[in-house]
Amino acid sequence: MQAIHKRVNAIQQSASANSPNPRRRRRQSLLHMLKHREIIIALGSGVLMLTAWGVGSFSQTISVLLYIAAYFTGGFLKAKEGLETLIKDRDLDVNLLMIAAALGAASIGYWNEGAMLIFIFALSGALESFASERSHKDISELISLKPETAVKVGQDGMKVVPVEELAIGDLLLVKPGEVIPADGIVQSGSSAVNQAAITGESIPVDKALGDSVFAGTLNGEGALYVEVTSPAEGTLFAKIIALVEQAQNETPESQRFIKRLEGIYAKTIVVATAALILLAPLVIGWSWSFTFYKAMVFLVVASPCALVSSVMPAMLSAMSKSARKGVLFKGGAHMDNLGNTKVVAFDKTGTLTAGQPVVTELFVADGYDRLDVLAACASAESLSEHPLAKAIVNKAVSEGLQIKEAEDMRAITGWGIEARVNGRMWRIGKASEQDAAMPAALMERLKILVEEGNTVSLIMQDNEYVGLVALQDVIRPQAVAAISKLREMGIATVMLTGDRSGTAEAIAREAGVDQVFGDLLPEDKVNHVRSLREKHGHIVMVGDGVNDAPALASATVGMAMGTGGTGAALEVADVVLMNDNLEMVAETVALARRARRIVKQNLVFAAAVILTLIVGNFVQGISLPLGVIGHEGSTLLVILNGLRLLR
Incomplete structure (x- = not known):
């Protein structure tokens, strides 16, 4: 190791290749520019629109040419998306409706109103892309750090x-x-x-x-x-990279519903507009120009832009905020589902507890010194890799005891170990309440320790009973606060563990869990999760191990511990707690609920604006500019409302 230190300075030059790749930096810079082209296009369209309006009093021809440029600049990508949907999916979407409305406005001389429609529509799309980019930003930065x-x-x-x-x-x-x-x-x-x-x-x-x-x-x-x-x-x-590659494939149920509705709604609006143009002059006696104007206003105000934009900006913003706090979602659908959580089920070992047992008590018989016994036990266990052995060694080290070399160390199958320390044979193994030869004082203490949820080992020197060492997988520091926060939110908590019931109940009491099920096999955990789903609805399962993977997959939303979690748990989970902070469970559920509230606000507001504008168009009469501002203004407002979650 000394030779290594001597060459630290020399290697600093030769290892320069380990610095970030310049080609990668250039590629990332180009991608960053491309991500912002939508906002540049939208602003370019707006500048052309304002310029065309400004020169209209001097030259109508130049003004019209500038309006055409504004239409092309802001509407090209949207028209392309709409045509692709029409050709590939044989379906209409809001893009074609907006382009049709803008062209219709231009056809009757309302160039500025059509250009304004294109500009605001392009700007709202750019804002939605901004929300999407922000939701991926932390993840993209993570991927760029790949050594x-x-x-x-x-x-x-x-x-x-x-x-x-x-x-x-x-x-x-x-x-x-x-x-x-x-x-x-x-x-x-x-x-x-x-x-x-x-x-x-x-x-x-x-x-x-x-x-x-x-x-x-x-x-x-x-x-x-x-x-x-x-x-x-x-x-x-x-x-994590593997998780990211799976991310964004799932769309929230509310957004899938809106997408299905969009196709039906768009067709209905097109049919209604065509019927209005053809029938109104015949049935009501409107002039053709008046009818066409009314139809264009109707096409603008009835389009579902605000409805379509009500869901994803809010969900993507919530996902971005979670990512910055170390909570990684595989898709927006899981954020949507998390907002309906009724019960959170926890695994015990490695989830509610740290997964590393510690010595909670060393009880020795009369005539023995506690520190001498601990030192002897640690010396005997020093060659073992068993977690309980490591806990005893760590306890001795923390108390400053000297760990001596043990001899003749061997494992006793199904019980424990034995080793010779200072010429005496020490045995440490599983304590049993059925051991008739155990002294009464040790037996009484053993029963109490077991009731408290400890794993208890018996200590013997030669053939004499020396004492008991109690070990326990202690709960995480944040566990009590995490359970308390969930209870305050009206969410029930359950523990599902393969550990014995006594230990599970002791941990559950300390953490404040409402209900506990112990001695479970992996398939038992799955059955309990399914039963909870049938009874309560949306269930979150939080776990870290291979044995938790089936239950994570069976829950409405599966959450895996990111730092200590196994590959199987990370693979099947829908959400990953990268810092293993249990308090983020309640915080993330609260964020998901807030996102759902914003989505509901957006949907109600968007529907109310559309209905008001449609009724106003036929009852009172709405000018095309007012219709454009009302419709696209509502779209911008619902997007901005969703982006509030980024704060």
Whole structure:
């Protein structure tokens, strides 16, 4: 390791290839420009419209030419989209209705009104695209952080290699300011690592010897030597990229309904407009020019632009806000469903709890020193990889005890381990309430510890009963607050776990969960989720393990723990909590409810405006400019109302 440190300065020049790829930066810049072309086109159309209006008093011919340019600039893309829908899907959409209304206005001399319609319609489309872009922005920035190369440290020095060639156990050098290329454990050095792109944490996290780091996170001011723990395709970063590739494929049910309605509604409006033009002069006696004008106003004010724009801007804005806080949605449909949540079901181990057992109590018999017993147990367990053994070792280390070398260590199948420490044989294994030889004091304490939800191991020295060590997977610090917030929102909570009922009930009491089911197999969890769905409706399942995957898939919305979650859980989940913060469950449900309220506001407002303008056109009479402003103004308002969620 000393040789590695001597070459840190030398490698800083040779590792320059690990800096961001200039070609990639240029490509990202081009994509960024293309994303904004809609707003540029809309503004260009507006400038042409105003210029045409300004020169109209000087030259009618130039004014008309400028209006034509404004129509073409703002309407070309919308006309293309409408024609593609007509040709491919044999269906009408709002794009063709707006283009037809604008051309109709121009045909009777209302060039400015038609151009205004095109301009505002293009601007509303650009705003909706803006919402969509914002919802993808954090994810796109994450993808752009994907490392391409790494500085690998080997016996023959250091060399830059593609991340795809990294293997578990490789040692990497990560310089200050570089993106960490692989998941791993810090072997040397210290630094503050910005994990915002992965976990949503706003403050860099200090990393030192033994700490985990993730691919795609940004190293701070210190150099780190990192041992790879996952191949490129198995990193948390790679899992997130896979999730992103699945994202945006699902459309909210409310938006699917609006889309279905749009086709039927558009056809109805076209038929109604044609009938008005043909029948009104014959039946009512209107002049042809008056009828055509009324028909154009009707075509404008009856078009469902505001209805069509009522859903997605709000949902996309909510998804963007969630992404910035470390909650990743695979599609807008799940945000829509989350707003109807009635029950949240939690897995226990690794979800409500940290998934890492700790020693909660060491009870020793009379005549034994507690610290001596703990030191002996830790020495005996020091060679074991079992989580309970690690918890005992960690407890001894935290109390500053010396861990000695154990001899003759062996596992006792189905019970525990034994090892010789300081010439005495120590045995640590599963404590049983059916052990008739156990002293009464130990048996009494064992029953209490088990009732409290502990896993209890018996400690023996040679053939003497020495004491009991109680271990428990403690709940996450945020669990109680998370459950409390859900209860305040009127949402019931349930725990579904494969752990034994006594332990599950103890954790449930501490966390404040309403209902608990223990001793469950994966298929039992699925059955409980289905039963809850039948009884309550929309159910959210939160889990992290392979055994949770079937239940996550069966729930209305499945939420996976992003940092500690398995690949199977991440794959089937609809939502991922990248920072494993349980309090974000309630916060995200609240955001989804707010998004649904905004959607409802938008739909009611849009329908009311359309109905008012239609009635006003035939009862009182509405001028085409007022119809354009009323219709397109309502469209802009519902989009802006949805964009409020970005704040």
